[in-house]
Amino acid sequence: xxxxxxxxxxxxxxxxxxxxxxxxxxxxxxxxxxxxxxxxxxxxxxxxxxxxxxxxxxxxxxxxxxxxxxxxxxxxxxxxxxxxxxxxxxxxxxxxxxxxxxxxxxxxxxxxxxxxxxxxxxxxxxxxxxxxxxxxxxxxxxxxxxxxxxxxxxxxxxxxxxxxxxxxxxxxxxxxxxxxxxxxxxxxxxxxxxxxxxxxxxxxxxxxxxxxxxxxxxxxxxxxxxxxxxxxxxxxxxxxxxxxxxxxxxxxxxxxxxxxxxxxxxxxxxxxxxxxxxxxxxxxxxxxxxxxxxxxxxxxxxxxxxxxxxxxxxxxxxxxxxxxxxxxxxxxxxxxxxxxxxxxxxxxxxxxxxxxxxxxxxxxxxxxxxxxxxxxxxxxxxxxxxxxxxxxxxxxxxxxxxxxxxxxxxxxxxxxxxxxxxxxxxxxxxxxxxxxxxxxxxxxxxxxxxxxxxxxxxxxxxxxxxxxxxxxxxxxxxxxxxxxxxxxxxxxxxxxxxxxxxxxxxxxxxxxxxxxxxxxxxxxxxxxxxxxxxxxxxxxxxxxxxxxxxxxxxxxxxxxxxxxxxxxxxxxxxxxxxxxxxxxxxxxxxxxxxxxxxxxxxx
Amino acid sequence: xxxxxxxxxxxxxxxxxxxxxxxxxxxxxxxxxxxxxxxxxxxxxxxxxxxxxxxxxxxxxxxxxxxxxxxxxxxxxxxxxxxxxxxxxxxxxxxxxxxxxxxxxxxxxxxxxxxxxxxxxxxxxxxxxxxxxxxxxxxxxxxxxxxxxxxxxxxxxxxxxxxxxxxxxxxxxxxxxxxxxxxxxxxxxxxxxxxxxxxxxxxxxxxxxxxxxxxxxxxxxxxxxxxxxxxxxxxxxxxxxxxx
Numbered sequence: 001x002x003x004x005x006x007x008x009x010x011x012x013x014x015x016x017x018x019x020x021x022x023x024x025x026x027x028x029x030x031x032x033x034x035x036x037x038x039x040x041x042x043x044x045x046x047x048x049x050x051x052x053x054x055x056x057x058x059x060x061x062x063x064x065x066x067x068x069x070x071x072x073x074x075x076x077x078x079x080x081x082x083x084x085x086x087x088x089x090x091x092x093x094x095x096x097x098x099x100x101x102x103x104x105x106x107x108x109x110x111x112x113x114x115x116x117x118x119x120x121x122x123x124x125x126x127x128x129x130x131x132x133x134x135x136x137x138x139x140x141x142x143x144x145x146x147x148x149x150x151x152x153x154x155x156x157x158x159x160x161x162x163x164x165x166x167x168x169x170x171x172x173x174x175x176x177x178x179x180x181x182x183x184x185x186x187x188x189x190x191x192x193x194x195x196x197x198x199x200x201x202x203x204x205x206x207x208x209x210x211x212x213x214x215x216x217x218x219x220x221x222x223x224x225x226x227x228x229x230x231x232x233x234x235x236x237x238x239x240x241x242x243x244x245x246x247x248x249x250x251x252x253x254x255x256x257x258x259x260x261x262x263x264x265x266x267x268x269x270x271x272x273x274x275x276x277x278x279x280x281x282x283x284x285x286x287x288x289x290x291x292x293x294x295x296x297x298x299x300x301x302x303x304x305x306x307x308x309x310x311x312x313x314x315x316x317x318x319x320x321x322x323x324x325x326x327x328x329x330x331x332x333x334x335x336x337x338x339x340x341x342x343x344x345x346x347x348x349x350x351x352x353x354x355x356x357x358x359x360x361x362x363x364x365x366x367x368x369x370x371x372x373x374x375x376x377x378x379x380x381x382x383x384x385x386x387x388x389x390x391x392x393x394x395x396x397x398x399x400x401x402x403x404x405x406x407x408x409x410x411x412x413x414x415x416x417x418x419x420x421x422x423x424x425x426x427x428x429x430x431x432x433x434x435x436x437x438x439x440x441x442x443x444x445x446x447x448x449x450x451x452x453x454x455x456x457x458x459x460x461x462x463x464x465x466x467x468x469x470x471x472x473x474x475x476x477x478x479x480x481x482x483x484x485x486x487x488x489x490x491x492x493x494x495x496x497x498x499x500x501x502x503x504x505x506x507x508x509x510x511x512x513x514x515x516x517x518x519x520x521x522x523x524x525x526x527x528x529x530x531x532x533x534x535x536x537x538x539x540x541x542x543x544x545x546x547x548x549x550x551x552x553x554x555x556x557x558x559x560x561x562x563x564x565x566x567x568x569x570x571x572x573x574x575x576x577x578x579x580x581x582x583x584x585x586x587x588x589x590x591x592x593x594x595x596x597x598x599x600x601x602x603x
Numbered sequence: 604x605x606x607x608x609x610x611x612x613x614x615x616x617x618x619x620x621x622x623x624x625x626x627x628x629x630x631x632x633x634x635x636x637x638x639x640x641x642x643x644x645x646x647x648x649x650x651x652x653x654x655x656x657x658x659x660x661x662x663x664x665x666x667x668x669x670x671x672x673x674x675x676x677x678x679x680x681x682x683x684x685x686x687x688x689x690x691x692x693x694x695x696x697x698x699x700x701x702x703x704x705x706x707x708x709x710x711x712x713x714x715x716x717x718x719x720x721x722x723x724x725x726x727x728x729x730x731x732x733x734x735x736x737x738x739x740x741x742x743x744x745x746x747x748x749x750x751x752x753x754x755x756x757x758x759x760x761x762x763x764x765x766x767x768x769x770x771x772x773x774x775x776x777x778x779x780x781x782x783x784x785x786x787x788x789x790x791x792x793x794x795x796x797x798x799x800x801x802x803x804x805x806x807x808x809x810x811x812x813x814x815x816x817x818x819x820x821x822x823x824x825x826x827x828x829x830x831x832x833x834x835x836x837x838x839x840x841x842x843x844x845x846x847x
Binding site for chain 2: 283
């Protein structure tokens with residue numbers, strides 16, 4: 001060691017002896033050097049300025065926000081789910097309303113000193129930071145690229161740490177992470193597909209960063225979470241009624257942790273969504289193979305996830321021409337939303353859920369026009385209120401096409417195309433701008449409309465057939481002012497339109513199903529005679545009975561809980577005795593209730 | 604028991620290797636496209652059909668535009684055509700993203716000119732316009748599709764006939780042999796042989812073919828009565844009991 005040091009010292013001395021400027025000559029080196037010196041100064045200056053700016057930004061943060069962040073950080077450090085939930089669901093949103101309704105939250109670098117530069121917390125903080133930018137402000141290209149990088153860092157931390165991480169987060173947040181990840185991907189794809197109005201910088205960045213938000217990278221994250229958590233094994237094992245110990249054995253060290261299990265679960269729903277957005281409706285349903293669609297499933301604990309799942313499953317069924325399955329899916333979730341309405345009015349997701357519900361009413365109208373059936377009066381009535389006009393048009397065949405178009409475009413997912421425009425090749429890009437491709441939504445619309453058009457003659461035929469029990473084909477053709485052969489072909493279309501693959505009972509997976517008849521009107525052609533049979537439904541009592549029972553219960557409940565009329569003072573003793581007797585009679589359950597409480601409830 | 608949908612989603616003829624690809628993450632690996640393409644050509648030769656495996660090819664093309672092979676796409680669409688009235692054809696088209704004009708122009712892409720024809724053929728099948736289908740199929744316009752593609756697809760015409768048979772079987776209890784002949788594009792002894800193969804019988808004097816009874820052509824007027832069981836009322840009764 002000492003020898004080396006000596007040697008180094010010698011070398012230094014030697015160098016000092018040499019006049020550098022003499023040996024190398026003065027080829028303008030001095031100038032360069034000076035420039036470098038100058039630049040160093042500038043960068044130091046910049047760093048100082050930046051530091052000052054950060055300090056200024058830091059001091060500009062309201063104290064209440066600083067306290068919130070410190071508190072939030074502590075809750076995350078302690079894995080204290082209750083505290084995290086409060087901070088996440090109420091604190092963050094309240095402070096957003098108060099201080100950051102129109103601006104970004106402070107940047108992660110600025111608040112870093114508050115959280116001891118805890119990188120994991122800063123990733124989570126950025127997750128919220130960018131989500132706020134996307135939902136409230138206009139994300140610029142840097143936001144889009146950085147939010148992608150941050151998502152990658154987060155998933156990298158979760159998936160590639162040594163063993164499962166100890167972090168715990170509320171289920172709602174975990175859902176939001178996956179949901180937002182896909183939303184930002186979809187948003188990026190849409191933004192990227194619009195070549196016009198891109199600045200020079202953006203064009204360069206898009207040409208170089210083709211991996212950012214690529215479909216492969218998004219799918220990779222979702223599949224990795226599914227595999228790491230072994231969620232499908234978990235679902236199967238649970239369905240088989242395995243014991244908790246057996247399940248723990250099966251799902252391994254990751255799958256036993258709620259964080260990974262829920263992320264795995266939500267990633268399946270994420271895949272359903274991504275595949276739908278890319279137009280792969282079969283694969284979208286196939287990834288749901290093991291997930292049981294019922295109100296008891298795990299995912300129903302997070303309402304937004306529950307609603308999203310049913311929306312995409314229902315939509316995929318439409319594209320598979322399985323209208324009865326689509327209808328059943330929408331009825332189930334729309335009834336759920338109606339029942340839950342009172343609990344969700346305060347939730348920050350209420351608006352979003354309501355919007356999705358409204359789109360599902362529109363899809364319900366579409367399906368019911370294509371496959372008329374008596375299904376859930378409650379939902380049908382709401383559909384008639386909202387989309388009655390379109391529904392009437394759609395039920396008339398070809399003239400209803402514009403109505404189908406309108407509702408489909410309103411209610412369909414925000415389709416994306418898998419690949420970016422050719423940003424890396426200016427020539428191809430110019431050609432792309434010249435002749436832009438058909439937008440994904442329009443492509444899927446035209447495919448859907450081709451199926452609708454194929455069965456367009458059905459409603460007219462139906463209305464004629466309803467009037468007869470048997471009828472000569474030639475006569476029917478005359479009524480329709482059509483060629484007999486043409487009409488016979490339309491009859492075959494009608495027959496096909498009244499059959500559908502549908503899940504009947506306990507099929508495994510959403511793709512399975514059997515052919516069922518969906519129409520109350522049926523016919524068979526015996527050479528040239530059309531025989532018609534109609535199934536009618538006897539009067540229904542149950543729904544009426546239940547509705548009125550419920551109504552009576554509500555009235556009864558309201559009456560019992562409303563305040564008694566003021567007692568006339570004169571006959572006070574008598575009246576008091578009376579009410580005393582009354583309350584005694586009903587004492588067992590309502591005795592302890594206060595009138596005020598009852599009043600609120602009844603309202 | 605295998606339902607029509609489960610057979611569609613996973614045909615009994617599907618080899619295990621393909622099953623792993625279709626159901627696993629390996630379906631995204633561009634290196635596997637060859638295996639799936641070979642399987643498609645196997646389907647073409649041996650009158651098999653596996654929609655999900657073919658969709659997996661289109662998925663790989665969607666994500667990796669350089670893999671795109673128009674001949675494969677056209678063959679997939681030909682196979683999907685005869686799955687009518689099921690919407691397989693449109694499910695396949697759905698995955699054909701708009702693609703930027705191909706850079707290599709050594710060989711012109713046949714898909715853009717054939718796609719409208721295939722779509723017309725599909726629409727005719729969906730509308731049960733079988734005579735019109737045959738007329739278009741045999742026209743000069745469709746020559747290149749016939750000579751280059753459907754000729755290689757073993758049993759293509761019979762597969763179209765099966766589409767017609769499915770429609771006829773559901774709607775008719777008996778049908779004139781002339782009419783059926785136009786649907787199947789068969790006449791005389793060929794038609795008779797086809798009918799015999801189906802096990803249908805023809806009245807030699809009238810030429811009317813009777814179609815065996817099946818769930819779709821047996822119609823019945825029924826009155827559906829509501830049938831309420833006590834368990835369905837449990838909720839409302841429980842609620843009443845709790846709040847009484």
